[in-house]
Amino acid sequence: MVSDTSVTLGGIRLKNPVIPASGTFGFGFEMAACYDLNRLGAIALKGTTLEPRFGNPTPRIAECTGGLLNAVGLQNPGIDALVSDIAPKVRALCDTPLIANISGFAVDEYGICCEKADACAEIDIIEVNISCPNVHQGGMTFGTDPAAAAAVTRRARKATSKPLFIKLTPNVSDIVPIAKACEDEGADGLTLINTLPGMRIDIRRRKPVLANRTGGFSGPALFPIAVRFVNQAATACRIPIIGCGGVSTAEEVIEMMMAGATAVQVGSANLRDPLACPTIIDALPAVMKQLNIDKLEDIIGII
Amino acid sequence: MDKKRYTISANIPIAPQVYRMELTAEAAPQLRAGQFVEVAVPGQFLRRPLSVSLSEPGRLTLRYKVVGGGTAALAAMQPGTELELLTGLGNGFDIDACPGRALLLGGGIGVAPLHQLCRDLRAAGRPVTALLGFNTASEIILCDELRALGADVHVATADGSAGIRGFVTDALQQVTPKFDYYYVCGPMPMMRALYPLLPDCGEYSLEERMGCGTGLCFGCTIPTTDGPRRICHDGPVFKKNLLPW
Ligand SMILES: Cc1cc2nc3c(=O)[nH]c(=O)nc-3n(C[C@H](O)[C@H](O)[C@H](O)COP(=O)(O)OP(=O)(O)OC[C@H]3O[C@@H](n4cnc5c(N)ncnc54)[C@H](O)[C@@H]3O)c2cc1C
Ligand SMILES: Cc1cc2nc3c(=O)[nH]c(=O)nc-3n(C[C@H](O)[C@H](O)[C@H](O)COP(=O)(O)O)c2cc1C
Numbered sequence: 011m012v013s014d015t016s017v018t019l020g021g022i023r024l025k026n027p028v029i030p031a032s033g034t035f036g037f038g039f040e041m042a043a044c045y046d047l048n049r050l051g052a053i054a055l056k057g058t059t060l061e062p063r064f065g066n067p068t069p070r071i072a073e074c075t076g077g078l079l080n081a082v083g084l085q086n087p088g089i090d091a092l093v094s095d096i097a098p099k100v101r102a103l104c105d106t107p108l109i110a111n112i113s114g115f116a117v118d119e120y121g122i123c124c125e126k127a128d129a130c131a132e133i134d135i136i137e138v139n140i141s142c143p144n145v146h147q148g149g150m151t152f153g154t155d156p157a158a159a160a161a162v163t164r165r166a167r168k169a170t171s172k173p174l175f176i177k178l179t180p181n182v183s184d185i186v187p188i189a190k191a192c193e194d195e196g197a198d199g200l201t202l203i204n205t206l207p208g209m210r211i212d213i214r215r216r217k218p219v220l221a222n223r224t225g226g227f228s229g230p231a232l233f234p235i236a237v238r239f240v241n242q243a244a245t246a247c248r249i250p251i252i253g254c255g256g257v258s259t260a261e262e263v264i265e266m267m268m269a270g271a272t273a274v275q276v277g278s279a280n281l282r283d284p285l286a287c288p289t290i291i292d293a294l295p296a297v298m299k300q301l302n303i304d305k306l307e308d309i310i311g312i313i
Numbered sequence: 314m315d316k317k318r319y320t321i322s323a324n325i326p327i328a329p330q331v332y333r334m335e336l337t338a339e340a341a342p343q344l345r346a347g348q349f350v351e352v353a354v355p356g357q358f359l360r361r362p363l364s365v366s367l368s369e370p371g372r373l374t375l376r377y378k379v380v381g382g383g384t385a386a387l388a389a390m391q392p393g394t395e396l397e398l399l400t401g402l403g404n405g406f407d408i409d410a411c412p413g414r415a416l417l418l419g420g421g422i423g424v425a426p427l428h429q430l431c432r433d434l435r436a437a438g439r440p441v442t443a444l445l446g447f448n449t450a451s452e453i454i455l456c457d458e459l460r461a462l463g464a465d466v467h468v469a470t471a472d473g474s475a476g477i478r479g480f481v482t483d484a485l486q487q488v489t490p491k492f493d494y495y496y497v498c499g500p501m502p503m504m505r506a507l508y509p510l511l512p513d514c515g516e517y518s519l520e521e522r523m524g525c526g527t528g529l530c531f532g533c534t535i536p537t538t539d540g541p542r543r544i545c546h547d548g549p550v551f552k553k554n555l556l557p558w
Contacts, residue, residue, distance in 0.1 A: 034530055036546075040529060041527075044314055064534070068532075070524075070531075070532045070534070071359075071524045071533070072522070073358055078524060082531045278358075281530050282359060282525075
């Protein structure tokens with residue numbers, strides 16, 4: 011019996027649930043020289059805003075036990091470059107479903123970006139990031155308040171008929187009302203989680219390591235926190251969930267799916283090992299066999 | 314980019330807190346001068362970026378300074394230990410850009426990549442002058458190797474314990490070398506001090522904290538005269554006219 015790793019996300023068939031997470035996979039085409047991008051379940055493109063952004067000054071990266079802090083600050087060439095240049099370039103390299111990851115500083119900016127992504131033939135799924143901790147206005151503030159999350163979702167929903175996922179922040183005391191607000195406004199799914207705000211200090215120089223002072227924590231240490239968030243949201247909502255946070259093995263993909271994820275994003279693991287995604291994908295069938303799983307979809311949310 | 318397991322064949326202190334590590338691997342790829350590798354250090358989440366100091370068939374030499382947990386762990390490793398490396402990262406120096414006499418300027422552990430650069434320039438028949446700066450005499454490395462390759466080497470030490478007293482900038486002003494193209498690698502303050510003293514015909518190897526080293530995370534982006542560039546992916550070597558200093 012051949013292990014069936016395929017899943018359906020927002021009505022789109024993925025050959026496996028493994029998706030490189032936004033911001034940890036370059037513009038989307040860098041790794042094409044190392045492996046065939048068709049092997050991936052989908053690709054989440056770099057976070058994009060209406061206007062081009064340089065992002066934060068360096069240092070933008072601070073290592074920590076179990077992961078890293080980043081304060082890239084949404085460096086990106088703007089939504090017009092994404093739809094006219096980057097998405098077509100990635101599409102020329104693979105048939106893999108492409109996820110546009112949209113950020114904004116006002117509800118309308120999200121809306122305009124979603125309209126532009128909606129008009130882009132190469133984009134299959136829109137992921138709206140209301141959870142970026144590294145910009146000083148907007149970003150995460152939309153993801154910490156159910157009314158604000160609802161407002162962004164409503165505007166984005168108006169802008170697109172493509173599958174719409176809202177990416178949520180773990181920086182909240184209760185994820186359920188926020189997840190439900192997005193579901194009620196017509197989101198097709200949720201991505202959980204983005205990074206946790208953190209800080210490192212260089213004790214010799216007596217200064218923050220990051221030029222931005224604080225950054226978003228990601229990496230293996232995030233995994234149990236992400237599993238908990240995914241499980242809570244999956245229990246409260248009916249829409250599919252993309253689990254994200256600390257995943258670096260096939261076993262963790264399966265654990266995330268048992269918690270309620272339909273697909274799984276791999277972020278920081280790509281930074282340590284640029285071949286992380288294909289390595290996980292290659293390992294999935296053997297791990298499924300060990301666990302007596304014939305069809306990966308059968309285990310979604312069994313917990 | 315290539316991912317490969319190497320075996321440490323030597324790991325020798327060459328100056329206080331500075332080591333030369335030799336690694337061997339069958340069918341190790343030939344790496345360009347100025348490229349770097351990302352070394353997986355057990356116990357550290359991110360890999361450590363280190364310059365290719367010398368790449369020879371089947372063998373790779375790194376020179377590194379112990380500054381924190383990752384490099385301290387490397388220093389404690391015995392020959393025979395295996396390390397997983399990402400190799401072939403970054404653009405490397407542009408050897409062909411040098412039409413005649415080459416000038417190399419390096420400071421501290423930043424001299425590491427100048428070994429292979431000097432070898433390859435000499436192999437291309439270019440006369441090489443090297444100005445190397447260190448804090449003190451005991452920290453001097455690579456002088457003998459560069460001289461053995463036929464380079465005219467001048468040293469500056471900040472405390473005057475060897476060579477010219479002062480910095481590489483002082484050496485530049487005192488030696489007044491003749492050159493057609495130059496290459497700089499060293500600490501940021503050194504490179505910034507040299508920048509206004511040198512003409513356009515040269516390049517600088519930059520350093521910044523990196524996440525991935527492979528262009529995926531945008532952690533090491535700098536502004537250039539041609540827009541944002543990732544040091545790991547579009548550098549680490551940048552022509553002078555790209556640097557908006
Ligand atoms: C392209 C490139 C080439 C380099 N080549 C050499 C070389 O040939 N020899 C050498 O001795 N050093 C080199 N460095 C610097 C070297 O990467 C750091 O000294 C090393 O990563 C420090 O690790 P640590 O764990 O000992 O220090 P820690 O301070 O504990 O490291 C913490 C984190 O900060 C990063 N970090 C700390 N200092 C630096 C730095 N100066 N530059 C970049 N990242 C840093 C580490 O990688 C790690 O992620 C190079 C850096 C770059 C970017
Ligand atoms: C360097 C870096 C950049 C990121 N940029 C984005 C981004 O632009 N948009 C976004 O939604 N998430 C971004 N993230 C968050 C990741 O997509 C992911 O949600 C988070 O890192 C947790 O997953 P991980 O532990 O597997 O990395 C970024 C993360 C990192 C490390």
